[in-house]
Amino acid sequence: MTISLHKHSFNKIVVKLFLLILLLESTSSLLDTNVSNGYLVSEKEYLNWVKQIGSFKHSLFQKATNKLTPCSTIRVNKNSKLTGNFVTVQKAISSIPVVNNCRVVISISAGIYREKVLIPATMAYITLEGAGADTTIIEWDDTADRIGQTGHPLGTFGSATFAVDAPYFIAKNITFKNIAPSPPSGALGKQAVALRISADTAAFFSCKVIGAQDTLYDHIGRHYFKDCYIEGSVDFIFGNGLSCYKECHLNAITSTYGALTAQKRESFLEETGFSFVNCKVTGSGALYLGRAWGTFSRVVFAYTYMDKIITPRGWYDWGDKNRETTVFYGQYKCWGPGADFGGRVSWSRELTAEEAEPFISLGFINGQDWLPN
Incomplete structure (x- = not known):
């Protein structure tokens, strides 16, 4: 075991060194601050790098080997008088071996389950199946400023109603909800996460x-x-994941200004970003498509309907002009009254088919390796 771990670590170091060499070669002109038509002179080299990195199957992540055939099924029903192994979701999860190596399906009957749930890192291969997203609901109301059991504020990370720390997790037909009241504009410590995913x-x-x-x-x-x-x-979608959102409905509920995404990519070496394909954006207020939480924030919308709530500028640099030269924000064949690219900031992109291609297939997340058919 010790030898294989050393070999795995060595292989990862080799891969990272190789990627670093490639990165230095393909982006050396980033040191040149000349700008042409609002883009870095090195934009072509950067896009080439994006294309090349896609061919490595995101080698900085572990090779995904999923297990989809169930070895057991656990049932949850909040009405203990009816057939069901457990009355809470967390108790069902806690019944699984601490180190889990096979696909366990947790079938959750209709009902509102008022509880805070965590799937620990060692419990891989868990599937949660609800009776329908409108009828199976897991909800809680923590906020970042709420004092936790340690006597300190929970923080954004700890405010989540449902948190996943284990790989190969699947959820179907369930609502994850944080019912904390919507905070007034500018309020501090009111982040209220419904779902946190901290696993591959x-x-x-x-x-x-x-x-x-x-x-x-x-x-x-x-x-x-x-x-x-x-x-x-x-x-309301934020973090540093490498994620594909397909045929999703994204709805804003702000009465003033809001932002759909805050992606936190911090360097060229991070293979992260959000891709939205065949989605629709609706709601109220005035909405930015994204804010540059990370210096190299990366978000792409393709074939997506955008309602009139989208601000003409589309994107916000988080108050740091330097990020306008490093972020990657793009649209491809989007439509609707909020999709007009004419008023967008000069540092966002209307992508060509070639530029969009790495972002719109399951290859963006190596989904062909680990997603169910």
């Missing part, structure tokens, strides 16, 4: 994620959302 290879099908400020913490890892509904006000 997680997938969500026909789920709802509902909150206000900082609804979905797409923290780290490769993630896939299909036919999901996500609602919030400010930065």
